[in-house]
Amino acid sequence: MSGDGTGENASSTPENDGQQFDRLPATADERVVPGRPSRQEVVSWWAERYEISPETWDGHTFWEKGNGKLWAFAADTVSPTDVEGLGMRILRARQEHWKPSTNAVQRFGREATKNVVVLDVDEATRFAKGEDQELPRWDGDWGYVIAAHEIAGDSEASETPRATGEAGDVEPIGVGLYLHGELRSTVPKGRREDLS
Amino acid sequence: MQPLERYASLLSDFDAFRAACDRPLPSVVRVNTLKASVERAREALDAEGVAYEVTDWHPGVLRLDERGPGTSWPYFHGWLHGQEEVSALPALALDPQPGEVVWDACAAPGSKTSQIADLMDDTGLLVGNDNNLGRLSALRHNAERLGVTNLAVTNQDARNFSLKPFGDRTEQPERIEAFDRALVDAPCSCEGTIRKNPDALDRWSLEHIKGIVGIQKGILRRAIQATRPGGTVVYSTCTFAPEENEAVLDHVLREEDCEIRPWEPPEGFETDPGVTEWKGEEYDPSVQLAHRVYPHRNDTGGFFCARLEVMT
Ligand SMILES: C[S@@+](CC[C@H](N)C(=O)[O-])C[C@H]1O[C@@H](n2cnc3c(N)ncnc32)[C@H](O)[C@@H]1O
Numbered sequence: 001m002s003g004d005g006t007g008e009n010a011s012s013t014p015e016n017d018g019q020q021f022d023r024l025p026a027t028a029d030e031r032v033v034p035g036r037p038s039r040q041e042v043v044s045w046w047a048e049r050y051e052i053s054p055e056t057w058d059g060h061t062f063w064e065k066g067n068g069k070l071w072a073f074a075a076d077t078v079s080p081t082d083v084e085g086l087g088m089r090i091l092r093a094r095q096e097h098w099k100p101s102t103n104a105v106q107r108f109g110r111e112a113t114k115n116v117v118v119l120d121v122d123e124a125t126r127f128a129k130g131e132d133q134e135l136p137r138w139d140g141d142w143g144y145v146i147a148a149h150e151i152a153g154d155s156e157a158s159e160t161p162r163a164t165g166e167a168g169d170v171e172p173i174g175v176g177l178y179l180h181g182e183l184r185s186t187v188p189k190g191r192r193e194d195l196s
Numbered sequence: 197m198q199p200l201e202r203y204a205s206l207l208s209d210f211d212a213f214r215a216a217c218d219r220p221l222p223s224v225v226r227v228n229t230l231k232a233s234v235e236r237a238r239e240a241l242d243a244e245g246v247a248y249e250v251t252d253w254h255p256g257v258l259r260l261d262e263r264g265p266g267t268s269w270p271y272f273h274g275w276l277h278g279q280e281e282v283s284a285l286p287a288l289a290l291d292p293q294p295g296e297v298v299w300d301a302c303a304a305p306g307s308k309t310s311q312i313a314d315l316m317d318d319t320g321l322l323v324g325n326d327n328n329l330g331r332l333s334a335l336r337h338n339a340e341r342l343g344v345t346n347l348a349v350t351n352q353d354a355r356n357f358s359l360k361p362f363g364d365r366t367e368q369p370e371r372i373e374a375f376d377r378a379l380v381d382a383p384c385s386c387e388g389t390i391r392k393n394p395d396a397l398d399r400w401s402l403e404h405i406k407g408i409v410g411i412q413k414g415i416l417r418r419a420i421q422a423t424r425p426g427g428t429v430v431y432s433t434c435t436f437a438p439e440e441n442e443a444v445l446d447h448v449l450r451e452e453d454c455e456i457r458p459w460e461p462p463e464g465f466e467t468d469p470g471v472t473e474w475k476g477e478e479y480d481p482s483v484q485l486a487h488r489v490y491p492h493r494n495d496t497g498g499f500f501c502a503r504l505e506v507m508t
Contacts (some may be wrong), residue, residue, distance in 0.1 A: 008246070060345060060427045061317070065254070072345055073345060073346070073348070074319055074320075074345040074346035074399065075319075075320060075321040075346055076317055076370045077321070077348065077361075077362055077370050077372070077495075078361075078363035078366065078368045078370050080361060081348075081362070081363075082361050083340075083348050083349060083350050083361050084329075084332055084336070084349040084350060085332075085336045085348065085349030086325075086348050086349075087341075087345040088340050088343070088344070088345045089330075089348065094508060101340075103274075103340040103341060103343065106231070106273060106274055106343060107230075107343035107345070109276075128272055148501065149242055150270055151243075151270075152239055152240050152242070152243030152244075153272070171273055173272070173273075186373065186390050189271075190337060191341065193267060193271075193272050194267070195267060195268070195269060195272060
């Protein structure tokens with residue numbers, strides 16, 4: 001992490017300041033801070049990896065605080081801003097494999113149609129506990145996948161359109177890391193539950 | 197339970213009040229409609245065999261028969277939030293609208309903040325503030341679990357809250373100079389939480405109340421100043437003490453340009469009017485428009501809630 005916490009960076013190359021929120025540049029052409037992902041890159045990443053349509057993000061602005069920690073905010077505000085939180089932390093970038101957050105996947109992952117691993121009751125329970133498990137049947141991409149399951153509750157009858165869960169009708173549980181036939185649960189400690 | 201004896205003069209059915217204060221509270225959850233409809237959440241609970249009873253005043257507030265909400269799938273998905281029943285009241289009084297700019301001055305750990313975000317449809321801008329950094333992490337955790345994305349979290353003393361992080365006094369187009377609505381869910385002596393924490397009154401003293409009243413007045417005044425003319429400010433506490441309730445309103449009515457407005461809780465929820473006299477003090481008659489919630493009326497915790505309008 002770098003930065004002086006003031007947002008006034010005197011050096012010729014602007015750096016990422018880990019203490020404040022900076023709005024992401026719209027496109028790579030507008031990038032000023034080296035290494036900072038653009039909004040377009042973030043939207044494309046979700047679309048390519050999970051087929052979450054770019055319009056999903058129309059109502060959100062994107063921000064970086066800390067090294068590569070990206071946030072989605074349902075409003076806009078001045079940039080930079082020195083606050084403790086701005087919307088939801090959705091993604092860890094500035095590393096080879098970008099990693100989505102559990103909360104982002106629960107909120108926005110219903111739309112995903114690619115790299116969604118649907119778990120049965122026992123597998124889902126293990127996943128929510130934070131356990132890793134053998135899952136040889138998966139033949140999608142390796143890397144970070146959305147773990148989902150079927151959950152009771154007739155989504156058709158739902159009165160809230162955004163809560164219908166129409167896309168495939170499975171509910172995302174969290175983010176799994178799929179490698180060598182094994183599905184690792186990345187559910188953070190504070191979110192793990194024993195649901196057996 | 198010595199301190200509660202003070203309220204014998206306010207209640208003709210004081211024995212029922214005292215008996216209710218001795219009963220433990222049921223475990224209650226609120227459905228978070230940002231992530232699931234009320235029907236869907238209920239069906240999922242039914243499918244898991246979690247028994248509950250719908251409160252007769254709010255279809256999304258459910259009293260669980262037994263275990264807490266932490267162990268069910270709908271909870272894991274952020275469809276439910278454990279929240280005391282009576283604590284759902286102030287957000288309803290605030291009545292925030294989608295797209296507005298709203299301030300929750302004392303927000304942590306975020307039960308009411310997340311309910312406000314839900315009522316705003318997760319649009320507009322919601323500022324959740326608390327001066328306690330440790331409690332702010334709980335606020336952030338809860339809000340993110342519930343899928344809230346319109347929340348900016350700040351760590352300031354609400355008594356002199358500054359809108360500077362939002363571009364106040366700049367020319368930036370996104371700047372915010374005033375709120376449409378503000379909630380002051382003030383720190384208080386917590387007498388009304390006695391059913392949840394039987395030791396809530398162990399450290400009760402009039403001295404402590406006197407100290408906290410100054411903070412309450414300071415925060416409520418700042419909320420009125422930071423809200424635009426015509427905007428709404430809600431003041432709430434979880435205590436019965438008139439010193440922390442009606443007296444704080446009376447003070448603010450005199451010091452700031454605001455008025456108390458009538459507001460009715462949902463049908464089926466019974467409240468008592470604010471008191472205009474206490475220990476030789478007289479308060480502005482409009483404090484009667486505030487709502488006192490006594491535990492024996494709706495089988496909840498104790499509470500106080502008033503809705504004010506900011507004048508020009
Ligand atoms: C009744 S609790 C708020 C509960 C919260 N509204 C909820 O529903 O989850 C009162 C809060 O006020 C905070 N507080 C106390 N003094 C404060 C001040 N001067 N400025 C801002 N917050 C303060 C405390 O840290 C505490 O979290």
